[in-house]
Amino acid sequence: MKIFVDTANIEEIRQAWEWGLIEGVTTNPSLVSKEGKRFSDVLDDICDIVDGPVNAEVVSTDYEGMMREGRELAKINRRIVVKVPMTAEGLMASKSLSSECIRTNMTLVFSSNQAILAAKTGAAYVSPFIGRLDDIGNEGMQIVREISQIYRNYGFRTEILVASVRNPIHVLEAAKLGADVVTLPFGVLKQMMRHSLTDAGLERFLKDWEKVPR
């Protein structure tokens, strides 16, 4: 399972990349807006650090606008993956961009039926939003389970990118279901590393080491 980081914050991306733990980045308009920088500058900075897929979302809602934005984003760097929203226009744009060899990520996916349609467009990734489904009382991970089975049944090559991850349990569940990618907020990535027994164990080892004659 690949790990991407879900942020547009350059310090977080730099740190996660230096740790050697991530293979790509996802951004969305809300994450980019927090940085107070021009979108193209944010993407340039990320692409300078990360040698892997960098997901950047269009904000047009019509087909022509998505195509224009998608092509512009793809020109910034060959590693850019164009995120398009799960709408009829978005599906059309995903199909056309994919046929131009521009990789797409169908985003804002909340049902397995939507994921079937995403795969039909030749999207490189489909992004089920797990946390937001949990928020409204649905079991988000259930659609990852279904999408995995459906994609396996038909040999769809679209990768399942589990998004809207809120905690390490989401990561564990996604891994058990065989998701291709999870995209994590920086905080969840840090939470995955930690265990109180690791901290206590290290403290004890270092204390005992002080008694070793030098």
Ligand code: G3P
């Ligand atoms: O990048 C898309 C997704 O991961 C957003 O997550 O926490 O805003 O639902 P969230």
